[in-house]
Structure formats: structure tokens, C-alpha cells
Amino acid sequence: MSRLDVRKTYKLYIGGKFPRSESGRSYEVVSASGEFLANAAMGSRKDVRDAVVAARAALPGWSGATAYNRGQVLYRVAEVLEGRRAQFVEEVAASEGLTARAAGAVVDAAIDRVVWYSGWTDKIAQVLGNLNPVAGPFFNVSAPEPTGVVGVLAPQASSLLGLVSVVAPVIASGNTAVVVSSAARPLPAVTFSEVLATSDVPGGVVNIVTAQTAEVATWLAAHRDVNAIDLTGVAGAEGVDWAALEAEAAGNLKRVYRPALADGAPVEPDWNADPGLGRIRAFVETKTVWHPKGL
């Protein structure tokens, strides 16, 4: 007789801990073919707010870490992802309805993407910053700094590759993140949070809330202690009006990363394309420092 397997409880990831939703709610997650996979925690407005508090608390340490250190930590994430490859292949295959082979390619691409961003951490300032030749006896330098706490609506369809493609560029430059996972495909995101928790990523740097996007996105977009929001995950999210979210974000002039559009409607980007610098550029602020030169 075969052994009964021990199932995992899928929980939220906030401030480096794995709480259930404060609301006590959960929701049924099914595979692409409709089979029961798990009950995921259904994050609430309060969970999102707790996550913002955790992200804010983690910001000084993470943004103040050296770029080299952040690169090492991100590379460690890739190492641990690789070690859990089989588990991710299984979860991505079930969530996205892919063959094992196709899911394997997706997981490989996700790992490689984290490696790519890990190498960016200590290049960003060199590529996006510069010395400015002002017309006077002054030293003048411009360099990017992290924007702060970034809300991320993770893509709905691509549950792992899409997820790491939106989270990695946010944290590479030193931001901290509050991520709302794919509503229908949250399981790889929860397992990814376990990777983060065991990869030297300080608690609170990435917080992941599994939730119904339409229920919590407004609170994240309107939150006064969130500095920027990535709306990528509005594509394919039921009942979400991205224009309304962008309008909420104007309340404290959040930087808004708009969804990709096709014929005016949000679409999920092609995650296999070269990511470019756009997502890093979107979540940094240029600071310029002047000092006189003289004897």
C-alpha cells in the first residue's frame, strides 16, 4: 500500500513569516484541468496593510545594503530555486496546464531571469547614473536610488516566470515589495516565498499576499505609504479596472507602471522576451548631488 503524502498548507508571506489571512478565509485553488489542488489563504485589505508595514520596515536595511550584497542574495535565490526545480515544475504544470517538459522550460527561464537580475544590482547606478559637466566649479553627480515600497500586481497567467520577472527588478535596485499573486494560480508564488525565506532575503523585502486581485488591488493602489505600483497583473484579472487603480495611485503621486496594452486592453507581456531595463528604470529615482570645487 502506498504511503499517504503530507500536503502543504499554502499561506501568506509577510515580514518573513508565514501567517494565514487575518480574515480567516481561504479559497479553493484548482488546476488548469479543474482538479482540486489546495486551499490558499485569501488575503484581505488588512493583510495588504500589514504587508506594507513590513515592506516599509525592511526598506532601510535593504536599500542601504551594498549593491554587491543584494546581488549575492539574488543569486542565492536562483540557487535555491534550482534546488527546488522539481517542485516548481510540478506546480507550474498543474497551475498553467503545461506538459512537464514545457513547465521545465518555464522554471529554467525563471531561474535564469533571477540570475540575470542578480548581476544587474551593481551595474544599475553605472548604467543609469552619470557625472554632469555643469558650467561652474561644482562636482555634480546623478545616480538612481530605489523609489521605496512598491506594490506589485503579479501576472495572472504566468505564475512563476511572470512572477519573478516583476519581483526581481523591483528588489534588485533596493526597493521592497508587496506582491499580490495571481488569483487563480497562487501556488507557485507561495512556494517562491519559501525560496525567498531560505535565501538570505531579509524578512519584509518581499511580501506575497495570495488574494482576489479585484478585492485588494484598490487598497494597495490607494495606500499612502506605498511609493509605486506595478499594474502588470490587471491583465486577465476579473473585475479590475486599471484606470481606477491608476486614479487611486494619484492620491500620493505613486509611480505607476502601466500594463501592456493591445487594442486598448491590458495584455500579459511575453515573458520570454528580453526584459530590458524598463522595469528597473520604472522604480528608481534619480538623485543629483552638487558640491563646490575649490581650494
Add this chain to the structure above:
Amino acid sequence: MPKFEYAPAPESRAIVTIEKSYGLFIDGAFTRPKATFPTVNPADETVLAEVSQAGPKDVDKAVAAARRAYEGVWGRMSGAERGKYLFRIARILQERAREFAVLESLDNGKPIKETRDFDVPTAAAHFFYHAGWADKLEYAGLGAPGDAPARAHGVVAQIVPWNFPLLMLAWKVAPALATGNTVVLKPAETTPLSALLFAEVCQQADLPAGVVNIVTGDGRTGQALVEHPDVDKIAFTGSTEVGKIIARSIAGTAKKATLELGGKAANIIFDDAPIEQAVEGIVGGIFFNQGQVCCAGSRLLVQENIHDQVIAKLKRRLQTLRVGDPLDKNSDLGAINSREQLDRITMLVDAGVAEGAERWSPACTLPTKGFWYPPTLLTGVSQTHRVATEEIFGPVLTVLTFRTPQEAVAKANNSAYGLSAGVWTEKGSRILWMADQLKAGVVWANTFNRFDPSSPFGGYKESGYGREGGRHGLEAYVTTAPSTLTGAAR
């Protein structure tokens, strides 16, 4: 300390010809004036000219002209040729510098010393700087390998404030044109004249019709421009309140925006600072342009043990400031731009005094006509006072103290704004540490209020987003989305 008495040294107004009334500058020509309103000299309340209130139909014509110019000429012109037009404009601004300086002082109220030595030469410098970029955009690191080449958005709506009318025009128009966009610009309601004179410069430069269009009017004109469906990008400098309205109004559209908004900059003086230089920096930081500067050093944070010494020196220095006729070359401070702004300054300072701040101004005789406010210090201010959190936008310095660098940083960053900050200390490592900690787009160390076309300017948090100037400023004016123009040159 006695103030040296100087004989008046007024700059002549004869160099500038102001028309009785102005139309709008659309498609390379001025329209007939209509629905006019007066623009006054804030120094004596005399009417300088009547200007037209552009309505939605006028805005529509201006946007259509800009679209035609983009699709027909400007978007297809080589960068090298575009650049040469910008060089021409820079040269004409230099040639007509004195005329612009006098006109700007008349319409804005700022001292001729400032328009002559700062506003106009820096405006020309912006055109000169950006002229050189026009044919070098592929070297600017915009986009990534594999992206389509960076290209213009198309039609850009630009709304500029009244504190630096010509300079803000230059900050906006120069990068827009260099990158191949065409422009509809709205100058501020109270300071339209230098923009209308700039229209003449465009004509003298033979700039193709419709590349630059200038529509005058109040906030309704601005709203019509922002909401116009054929505008691709908006560049706004002004209040945070209006900036938020713009951000809301473009939500869910394809329009892009850069917003350069308010500030409440901390100017932080450590006890090891070069005090005499710091005092000059404090004075320049807050009284430059009558304090009507978004990045003004309006919150003085002085280390507690040197508070009394710094205040004593400041008071001594303020007694030597000359407030008066903007056209007098000896004037350090001119008039406040409008009655509305004067009322706001008065209201906020009164609120500060009511909340417990102590107010001090040097003895000075203000003209009886016009809008005037004396240089003012508010001491004994606490963090929660309105005068410590709200932007006054006038010649008013609020003074707070701190004991440790950590406390200075906490107080400086305790603001919804994050445009600029100042640090004064002789300790190099502390300057760099402070510069890292301050949440501000520009940090001036042992100096203040320095600007240069090559130096990016713009804020954190509710001071807005996007940068103007430098390589970074180009980013706001280009996109890597595929071009809609066929056969466009670069």
C-alpha cells in the same frame, strides 16, 4: 549694520515693446486677440497688456497644428537639422537677452539682477545644451538593445508656472524639440509675456509653423490641453494639488506625464559648517526669487548649539537686503507675483504666528502700490506647524533645530515633498552620508539653488516624477514604442 545708500539705477524699459493686446500663437502666426484679460506689473499694479483666454476650440486648433507639424515636418526631420533650429533659438535668446530680462521683470516682479544674470542666460543655455542632443539620441542610453530606437511621443502639452516663466519654458520646450516632439505650451495666467515674445523668436528662427504653439489663459485652458485626446504627453510644473488632478485625469489613457511640483526643502546647517558661507547659502536658498521657488530652502534646520549665532548673523545679513523696484539693478528682492500669492503668504505666516512661531523682519520700506512682502524669519517653529509642513512660496524662512545627524535626517525627510535639500558641513564623509539619507531629487552640499541644463532636476514622493535636464531629462520625451510615422528620419 548700516545699509549703504545707493542712488536708484533703473534699467530702461525702452528696450522692450509691449503690444496693447496679444492673440494666441498657433501654427506659426498670432491669432486676433479675443476674450482678453489683463496681465499686470506686480510691482505697481499697472496693466502691461491684454492677453487672450484660449478656449477649448483654440486648444483644439493648437493641438491640430502641432500634430500636422509633427507628422509633416518635425517628426521626419533629421536630428542634425532639428538641432540647428535649437542652436538658432539659443543664439536669438542671447541676442535679445536684455529685452527678455526687462520684460520678465516687468511681468513677474523679480529683480532685473536675477532675470539678467540667471533666468535669461540659463534659458539660452538650455536650448544650446539640448541642440547638441538632437542628433545624438542613440548615444543617450535610452531603451535597451533590441528595442526600437527611441523616438518622439508626438504632441506634447506643456504647462509652466509663473515663478520662472521663460526659464521653465526653456526647460520644457528645448528637450521636447530636441527629441522631435512638437509643443503646445501654456504659460501661467499672470506671466504670459515672455512666452509670447518667445513666439517671435520662433518666427525669427524660421521654425516650421506648428512646431511650437503658445496658448494663454487660466486653469481652464490648461485643463482643456491636458484632457485633449490628441495630446501624447504632458509636462507640468506647478502645485502638487494640480499635479494630482493631472495624474488622475490621464489615468487609464496612453498619455504620459512628468510632474515637477511643490517642495519644502530642508537646509541643514551643522555646527562645523563654514558659517559665513552657510548664511549666504541660507539667504540665497530662501530669498532668491522672493522665495517663489519650488526647491527653495524654506525649512532651516540648524544644529542646536549654533542656533543663536546663526540667527544673529542671518538677521544682520537680512538688514542689508534691498527690497524694491524690480528694474533697479540694486534690488535684491522684487515684488510678489500676484495678489493671490501675497494673500497666501500673509495667511500662512499669520497661521504660523498664531501657532506660536516668532516672526521677525528687517526694517524696510515697502512700496505702497503693488504686491510686496518683507523678508521674514519664523523662529520657535515646531514640526507640526503649518509653516513647517506647507509650502509658503514666499520670502519666509522657518527655523527648526536638531542635535544629531540622525535627527536632522528624520526631520528633513518628514515631509510629503522631496524635491531638494541642503547640507552645510566641512566634514566630507558626513556630506556623503547625509546625501544618501535625504529623500530628495537634488541635494546641494555647501551650496544651494544651483541649476544647470546638464544637471537633472525633479522630485521624490509628492514633489512629482520625471526629471528635467541632463541625459535623464531626455527620457521623458521619448518612447521605444514603434513609430506611427512612415519614413521618419532620425
